[in-house]
Each structure stands twice: as C-alpha cells, then as structure tokens.
Amino acid sequence: xxxxxxxxxxxxxxxxxxxxxxxxxxxxxxxxxxxxxxxxxxxxxxxxxxxxxxxxxxxxxxxxxxxxxxxxxxxxxxxxxxxxxxxxxxxxxxxxxxxxxxxxxxxxxxxxxxxxxxxxxxxxxxxxxxxxxxxxxxxxxxxxxxxxxxxxxxxxxxxxxxxxxxxxxxxxxxxxxxxxxxxxxxxxxxxxxxxxxxxxxxxxxxxxxxxxxxxxxxxxxxxxxxxxxxxxxxxxxxxxxxxxxxxxxxxxxxxxxxxxxx
Ligand SMILES: NS(=O)(=O)c1ccc(C(=O)NCc2c(F)c(F)c(F)c(F)c2F)cc1
Ligand SMILES: [Zn+2]
Numbered sequence: 001x002x003x004x005x006x007x008x009x010x011x012x013x014x015x016x017x018x019x020x021x022x023x024x025x026x027x028x029x030x031x032x033x034x035x036x037x038x039x040x041x042x043x044x045x046x047x048x049x050x051x052x053x054x055x056x057x058x059x060x061x062x063x064x065x066x067x068x069x070x071x072x073x074x075x076x077x078x079x080x081x082x083x084x085x086x087x088x089x090x091x092x093x094x095x096x097x098x099x100x101x102x103x104x105x106x107x108x109x110x111x112x113x114x115x116x117x118x119x120x121x122x123x124x125x126x127x128x129x130x131x132x133x134x135x136x137x138x139x140x141x142x143x144x145x146x147x148x149x150x151x152x153x154x155x156x157x158x159x160x161x162x163x164x165x166x167x168x169x170x171x172x173x174x175x176x177x178x179x180x181x182x183x184x185x186x187x188x189x190x191x192x193x194x195x196x197x198x199x200x201x202x203x204x205x206x207x208x209x210x211x212x213x214x215x216x217x218x219x220x221x222x223x224x225x226x227x228x229x230x231x232x233x234x235x236x237x238x239x240x241x242x243x244x245x246x247x248x249x250x251x252x253x254x255x256x257x258x259x260x261x262x
Pocket of ligand 1: 118120130131132134142197198199200201202203204
C-alpha cells in the first residue's frame with residue numbers, strides 16, 4: 001500500500017463500496033517505476049477521434065465530476081496504442097487533492113501530481129454496452145493525463161465555468177460541444193501502459209491503462225474551483241469539500257509496465 005501519509009482513510013466516502021476485491025492482483029492505481037518499465041516497439045501511437053458534438057452533460061456523482069458523452073454510436077473513439085480493438089469514449093473525470101502537493105492516482109517514481117484526468121473508453125468491437133465491457137478483461141481503456149499547476153488552460157475554462165452549477169452530489173447540467181482532445185498533451189506518442197482496474201468500486205480488473213508521459217498545465221485558480229465542489233448533496237446538513245478523491249496505491253503484484261518510448 002502507498003507509504004504516503006495522505007492515505008485515503010477507510011472512513012472516506014469513497015469506501016462505501018466493496019473494500020476487498022477477491023484475488024485482486026491487477027488493481028489500480030500504481031506507482032510507475034520508470035527504470036523498471038520495459039520499452040515495447042510494437043506499441044503504436046494513440047489514435048483519438050473525438051466528436052465534440054457527442055458531449056451531453058456534466059454532473060457531480062459524489063466521487064468526482066463527470067463529463068458524459070453519447071456512446072450509442074462510434075462517434076468518439078480511441079484506437080491504436082496498446083489496443084487491438086476500437087474503444088468508445090463514454091466519460092471523462094478527474095481526481096485531485098486538497099493541496100497542490102498531491103491528488104493524482106498514479107505516480108511516476110513516486111512523484112505526485114496535483115490532479116489526474118481519466119478519459120474512459122469501452123471496447124465497442126466486442127461489447128454493446130459499457131455495463132457489459134466493465135466486467136470483462138479487455139473491456140475498458142482509460143487514458144490518464146497528469147495535471148501540473150502553471151499557466152491557465154484555456155480549453156479547461158469552459159468546464160471550470162460549469163462547476164458552480166453542479167456543486168452538490170447528483171446535480172447535473174447540460175453541457176455540449178466540448179472537445180476532450182484539448183485536454184490531451186501535445187505529445188501523445190509517449191505513454192506507459194499496464195493492465196489494471198477501476199480505481200473506484202466495483203474496482204473491476206477490466207482496464208488497459210494508458211498513462212501519458214507528458215502532463216498538461218492548469219492554473220492554481222482553475223484547480224481551486226475543482227475543490228469548491230462538494231461530496232455531499234444539497235439535502236445533507238454537513239457539507240464536505242470534494243478533495244482527495246484518489247485511491248490508495250496498489251501493489252504491482254509483479255506486473256510489467258510497458259513504455260512506448262525509450
Ligand atoms: N477512476 S477510473 O478507474 O477511471 C473509473 C472509471 C469509470 C468508473 C465507472 O464507470 N463507475 C461507475 C460504473 C461502474 F463501475 C460499473 F461497473 C457499471 F456497471 C456502471 F454502469 C457504472 F456506471 C469508475 C472508475
Ligand atoms: Zn478516475
């Protein structure tokens with residue numbers, strides 16, 4: 001388990017789900033030990049083809065805020081990289097800390113980032129619904145992008161401006177025309193990839209993780225708006241700030257992380 005003192009407490013709202021995953025030897029997130037990663041020349045560049053018009057809504061699910069896409073057709077897809085099949089984008093969300101010192105789920109040689117973006121896709125060549133794919137070994141592909149505090153991210157601002165409308169758990173607001181490609185780093189050819197799991201319940205081991213080597217920059221103020229969200233719904237009398245919504249790091253259990261670059 002992660003040695004950092006910022007371990008997600010067992011009482012954390014995140015842990016209302018199943019704590020132990022029977023025989024969970026492919027759990028996420030993990031620390032990416034660069035010197036132990038193995039270069040794989042077969043790994044291809046990522047091919048993303050996102051249609052901004054398939055963006056539907058943005059909502060607070062009580063763990064994070066999600067931007068959801070219409071995944072009833074192959075309009076916004078991910079191919080290439082370590083993947084053999086075509087994957088459909090269904091949503092993206094973030095994980096972040098209460099301070100800029102931590103917040104990411106994955107780390108690189110133990111280096112923590114203030115936040116991490118997850119673009120969630122499911123295998124539409126093999127399955128017809130996300131709910132099916134999420135239970136299968138090669139069902140999901142999640143792109144992880146680290147966020148660093150620096151200059152303001154113009155593309156992110158449209159998202160940030162929508163957050164006050166979804167401060168409370170279960171609030172939803174219509175959100176259309178958002179191109180998630182604007183949140184990818186300039187260089188998407190350099191990544192690490194490994195087989196893992198969802199980082200929130202039900203923690204199913206169905207994810208091909210693709211973690212970008214290059215981070216994106218967002219401003220301190222933009223991140224501060226993330227922290228203005230609440231875990232709690234409007235009805236609850238005690239309001240809890242939505243911060244530290246990351247999972248404790250998991251054992252690699254002998255897994256090899258492959259890299260697309262030397
Ligand atoms: N942080 S992450 O690893 O990128 C991650 C990505 C997606 C989900 C998710 O969709 N959860 C809800 C959810 C399920 F986990 C299901 F298993 C299911 F069947 C659903 F329909 C569903 F919405 C959870 C964590
Ligand atoms: Zn996530």
